[in-house]
Amino acid sequence: MAEIRFSGFGGQGIIRLGLITGKAISLYDNKNATMTQSFGPEARGSACSSQLVVSEDRVLYPYITKPDIIIAMSQEAYDKYEPNLQDDGILIIDNDLVKSRPARAKIKMYFIQATRIAEELGNRIIGNLVMLGFFTAVTKIVSPDAMKKALPGLVPDRFLELNIKGFDRGYEYGLKVLKKKK
Amino acid sequence: MKTDPKGVLTGSHYMDGDFAIAEGGLAAGCRFFGGYPITPSTETAERFSERIPKVGGIFIQMEDELGAMASLIGAVWGGRKAMTVTSGPGFSLIMENLGLAAMMEIPVVVANVQRGGPSTGLPTLPGQQDMMQARWGSHGDYEIIALSPDSPQECFDLTIEAFNLSEIYRVPTLLMTDECIGHMHEKVIIPPAEEIEVVERKWYKGPKDKYMPYKPDKDGIPFMVKAGDGYRFHTTGLTHDYRGYPEINAEWQDQNVRHLVDKINNNADKIIKIEEDKTDNAEVVVISYGITSRVAIKAVQEARRNGVKVGNIRLITVWPFPEKRIRELADKIKAFVVPEINYGQIVLEVERCAAGKAPVIKVSHLGGGVHNPDDILRLIMEAAK
Numbered sequence A: 001m002a003e004i005r006f007s008g009f010g011g012q013g014i015i016r017l018g019l020i021t022g023k024a025i026s027l028y029d030n031k032n033a034t035m036t037q038s039f040g041p042e043a044r045g046s047a048c049s050s051q052l053v054v055s056e057d058r059v060l061y062p063y064i065t066k067p068d069i070i071i072a073m074s075q076e077a078y079d080k081y082e083p084n085l086q087d088d089g090i091l092i093i094d095n096d097l098v099k100s101r102p103a104r105a106k107i108k109m110y111f112i113q114a115t116r117i118a119e120e121l122g123n124r125i126i127g128n129l130v131m132l133g134f135f136t137a138v139t140k141i142v143s144p145d146a147m148k149k150a151l152p153g154l155v156p157d158r159f160l161e162l163n164i165k166g167f168d169r170g171y172e173y174g175l176k177v178l179k180k181k182k
Numbered sequence B: 001m002k003t004d005p006k007g008v009l010t011g012s013h014y015m016d017g018d019f020a021i022a023e024g025g026l027a028a029g030c031r032f033f034g035g036y037p038i039t040p041s042t043e044t045a046e047r048f049s050e051r052i053p054k055v056g057g058i059f060i061q062m063e064d065e066l067g068a069m070a071s072l073i074g075a076v077w078g079g080r081k082a083m084t085v086t087s088g089p090g091f092s093l094i095m096e097n098l099g100l101a102a103m104m105e106i107p108v109v110v111a112n113v114q115r116g117g118p119s120t121g122l123p124t125l126p127g128q129q130d131m132m133q134a135r136w137g138s139h140g141d142y143e144i145i146a147l148s149p150d151s152p153q154e155c156f157d158l159t160i161e162a163f164n165l166s167e168i169y170r171v172p173t174l175l176m177t178d179e180c181i182g183h184m185h186e187k188v189i190i191p192p193a194e195e196i197e198v199v200e201r202k203w204y205k206g207p208k209d210k211y212m213p214y215k216p217d218k219d220g221i222p223f224m225v226k227a228g229d230g231y232r233f234h235t236t237g238l239t240h241d242y243r244g245y246p247e248i249n250a251e252w253q254d255q256n257v258r259h260l261v262d263k264i265n266n267n268a269d270k271i272i273k274i275e276e277d278k279t280d281n282a283e284v285v286v287i288s289y290g291i292t293s294r295v296a297i298k299a300v301q302e303a304r305r306n307g308v309k310v311g312n313i314r315l316i317t318v319w320p321f322p323e324k325r326i327r328e329l330a331d332k333i334k335a336f337v338v339p340e341i342n343y344g345q346i347v348l349e350v351e352r353c354a355a356g357k358a359p360v361i362k363v364s365h366l367g368g369g370v371h372n373p374d375d376i377l378r379l380i381m382e383a384a385k
Helices: A014-028 A075-084 A114-120 A124-139 A144-150 A157-181 B017-028 B042-055 B065-077 B088-104 B131-136 B152-169 B179-183 B250-265 B291-305 B323-330 B346-354 B373-384
Strands: A002-009 A032-037 A047-055 A069-072 A090-094 A108-112 B011-016 B030-035 B058-061 B081-086 B108-116 B122-126 B145-147 B172-178 B185-190 B274-277 B284-288 B310-315 B317-319 B335-340 B360-364
Touching (some): A002 A014, A002 A075, A014 A032, A014 B011, A047 A075, A069 A075, A108 A124, A108 A157, A124 A144, A124 A157, A144 A157, B017 B030, B017 B042, B017 B081, B017 B108, B017 B172, B017 B185, B042 B058, B042 B179, B065 B088, B081 B088, B088 B131, B108 B152, B131 B145, B145 B152, B152 B172, B152 B179, B152 B185, B172 B179, B323 B335, B335 B346, B360 B373
Parallel strands (some): A002 A069, A069 A090, B145 B172, B284 B310, B335 B360
Antiparallel strands (some): A032 B185, B011 B185
């Protein structure tokens, strides 16, 4: 079982990250994934997040309590959510957007300039997908195939290819980072 | 009969409860939606507005929930299956014409994605505070049927079930879910159309001049016709005779009210669905419904690890209430524990049925979230002492 929080600011596609991952896990990786999300003004500008509880068995308690994985794509989200991360959790950060403190306890930190890479690929709008690829590689909680299968219907058809390109770039970078860490 | 495949989006989906309600309605053959958007039920209306025109149905955004409910009554007399969705203050406005639908014996489905109340309360956060209002929120004596799904999958399944029950008993049927399930995404499997059983309206086929909209058939339920098909009949909120014409006296009032109440209560055994787990030989039985029933399982599991013989009951049907089963259990067990997201509503029904034979302990969460399973566990452990 794992609890995941995707966080950033409204408009970055943070809710989308939860949707894609939840769909991938529950439809194509045959596990259970329950997604909840923030509603109200916070979903439209300030710190915004989507939460995913992943389990082999049925998810009974729908919300996350103390996440195992946090993805932070804004400073506000990092400041707000990092203190609640498990002591041996995984923290994934867009380090162009977030100035982070050194890792506390046994937390593993992974950095990617997701938004900048997306800009290099031609559209910053896919920064979330670069992040998603990176997340997939470093956490291994979901298979990259499942993630790509989950994309149609959740990203606009005409941008599907670009989104996959972003995902792949993030994924490859994640593998590289993992290798280096070893 | 099998449903019309046009409305059925067969396949595996990752979907929230609100969308699943809409898909359930479409799969059940709902071809009219009249509503007024209100958080956290708006997504159901949005989904209908997008999907229903493509399957030959009609979506109307009405001026308010009074109008919405009235539009459903018209649509049903016009021959359609019809539903609406609402929440919070909208549910209060629904009540006026829900009473009219009960009196006119209109098969119709109302989904309530409950948020915290009273009044505007907590638009974006869950509650289970409308459970009593669901039963008797409109004035006068009547009964309805109310179902409570525990997941997006059940939002789909039970919306179909709600339509079927509403047609069998000619009664408004309520789907009482909450913001947590409404906005929660999970896997939803929509089966092929040929696997979805739906109940057709109980159409009258006799001679045109003999039709009586309120004369009970052998099974107690009167026949329906479609307005405009040449049947002359009357329908009204006033107390009426078999033809539907007003009869303002105690005799017909007695007939009307008994009929509205008895057609549900006399069939309660057929209507009621509950899920039981290890209730035989249980010392303590937990009773819950909707999202709370999932959280309660965590507490039940932990209590069992602590050696307590605890049974679990999930109410899929909340109204009519499973009185018989609760009475049976009350004779055998030490106590009931009833967690719900309100200050104590269904717990009162459990108490009534337990009739002093077993104590009934409520675990209240007043809305805006779900229970901490530890709070339920603590009271299970106390009850077992």
